[in-house]
Amino acid sequence: MPDGSFAAWSRDRLGVARRGAEECGDVWQLEPGVYVAAAAGPCEAVLRRAQDFPKAPSPLFPPLKRSSGAPTPEERGYAHAARMRGLRAQAVAARIGEIAPRTARFADQLPTGQDVEILPPVRHALAEIGVHYLFGEDAPTLLPYAFRLFLAREVLVRPSRWVWPRWVPTPGRRFRTRQQVAFTDALRPVVHRRRSSGRLGDDMLGQMLRPSPHYGLLPEEAVLDTLPGITLATFETPSRAAGWILLHLALYPEAAGRVASEAALLPADPAATTSTHLASLRYTQALVSEVLRLYPPSWLLTRRVGRQTQLADYTIDAGSTVLICPYTAHRDAREFAEPDEFRPERWLDDSGSPAKPGVFLSFGTGPHGCEGTSLAMAMLTLLTAQTARRHHLSEPPGPGPGYQVTTLEGLATAGLRLRATLRD
Template sequence: MSPVLLPPGPKGHFIAGNLVEFSEDPLGFLTRCAREYGDVVRLGKTNYLLNRPDLIEKVLVNGDGNFVKLAGLLKGKPRKGGFPEAMMNSEGDDWLRKRRLVQPAFHRKYVSACGETVVSLTERMLESWRPGEARDVHADVSALTLDIVSRFLFHTPIHDEARHVAAAVDAVMRHTDSPLRFPIWVPTPTNLRLRRALGQLNGLLATLVRRYREHPSERTDLLALLLSSPEPLSEGQLRDELATMIMSGHETTADALVWAWYLLARHPEAKQRLEGELDEVLGERAPTAEDLPRLRYTEAVVKEAMRLYSPAWITSREALRDCELGGFHVPAGTTLAVSQWVTHRDARYFDAPESFRPERWLSEDAQRMHRYVYFPFGGGPRLCIGAALAMLETVLITACVARRFRLELAPGCVVRARPALALQPLGVRLIPTPRSRVERGNEVRHAAGA
């Protein structure tokens, strides 16, 4: 019998292991571990970190059925968390049934049809911007993406009730920004805030469902699909599905947009090239979904921002049975983490990995890279169901903003990343300056001459 070979990793404290160091700086800790210990790192007795694309693919694609997201559900353990009945908090056949129920709402034709709404709502947001006034753009774009996703999911804008969703998102982020946290039933200030916010969100969603039932119509949105299911869903199931879709569907998109604008503000050459493409393709008009194939550099800006600051910065699976990965033994029950933050910044796969270079996505090298070198929306069967909608939103909104405004960082602006449930940009304040028609005309001529 060959000896059991365990992967290398930081020794950690004899009681707390590496938990304290991870909690103090998750992004830095994982990056150091990958650089010092290699492709398979033993973070603890039952926790590994995987940093090689083929291993990441094996775990996320899960062709042999050995790696699952929520192993406890398959073992009969009760669901935990704020939305236990939602698809993303399900496993096995239950997850597959819910995925098939939800999938038609995200069909390509419905996503493309959303483009007009995205642009009109973005233009409305931009009308409120005042030249030279420093803005909390995360608040602006969070309200925008919430409006977009609510219209997409159930054709109903959320205005007065938006504060309940915002409070729930903030409470969840505060609850998840550290691994050292108490169970939700413990009455800590953070948990009390979370429970109160989730209760208000549940009340809002119950009201929306009731209104929808009172005025039924022939629609193809998510709520219509859920209500017309051959297997009737309970009120709790309806609310959980809607809650996870609303919260994840608007917060991660808002985060991606703010990171993109932050990076453009720090890189004038990329900003100028983006403006040149928009002026050449669009001229004086607003973008549409039909313009997306021609907005290649705009898309590259978005992809590069999500490479450096992927809102989904880490995910994991659990091994159901003993197996081997990268030549190392993986015991059953081991949690296998894969980190977009770490892999997206690996010098083996990206030249100058810490640099913001949108043009890298326009080269032939980008077409040849391993699929799991870059995975901002996860991968495998549990690939983010809203990935296409998120890309359409992010590219169109970026185009709308850069067509009309040049954004600069406000003086004294201190920006940091908060790795909670999503990678949030904290402290980003930007000053919008309108772009003149003369500027836009000059850039069109410059682009044509190039």
């Protein structure tokens, strides 16, 4: 480990990650049994080699205990495939006209002439979009429960001096289970009504309720158990990303002006926005990609080693932990020229068309890449465009940044305050 101990890592994760990559190479050892993949090649290798580096089941919303038993791994795999029918790029493209009005509403309702803590209204707007995308006309019923899932997550990730085994029913875990049960209990009658009426819906839930020629009809519990996590994911991680994006609109007014110029060509009625309009926002998408490169919301991913294997110069024993670090992989000069510079243009070729300058791991890759990538990019691009179209953003005056960088459960701008003024 670079100059210091695990305590140094706890104090300054980003700084130690940078020093580790610079001083120790593409893969380095944080402590016995814990390794950091810091460069693009090892990061991609770990993410793609799922047999050697399996992804542990998410501990955030484990299957609920029921007398009928939890869904089998095979049923959970089928549920994942069913979700993907509603989250693939073509499905998102067909519903841009539902996403755009809510991003425009966020921009319209943003207070002007005052310093506003920006993440709460961003989170609310993205939650409305995400929950509506998943559950359609039933979203108003389920939205309050989705916010309680977010509160449960916040309780679980608060720093603690004790690390309890996962089987210990701490107050935070009991609170999480109560919110998970409440969400499931609210969703169950929705599933019953849709199946009994035959009106399954065109949203993601409707896709999950449709029988597949490969595995037939999903059991109800397989549908219910897989939805709390994806519901929270539709807005929690994108909200972190949106904080960094809006901050960069404030820090780089010329770039914000280019986004505003593109956005001015969007339909006056946001509901008329199509995937063609979204595709035309090339610079806006480049700006979003560049912010996600510099500040990936999931800046550190964890994998357990399933069997003894080789990674770079290390022989890694089964049971060890590998931390994949997109933050340092994205700042590798072998992948990106002037990697610490904010340059949205790097994502465009000379004609202004999309380009791929280097590895991009903000949504992961391989068999466990983020299933909501297309939805997240659509939400973030349209939110960025509609905000810049209506407002100039600026940081409040004063010494130092008006936010705190947090790294414990993702890279975020805690307490970020911005001021919006209307564009002429």
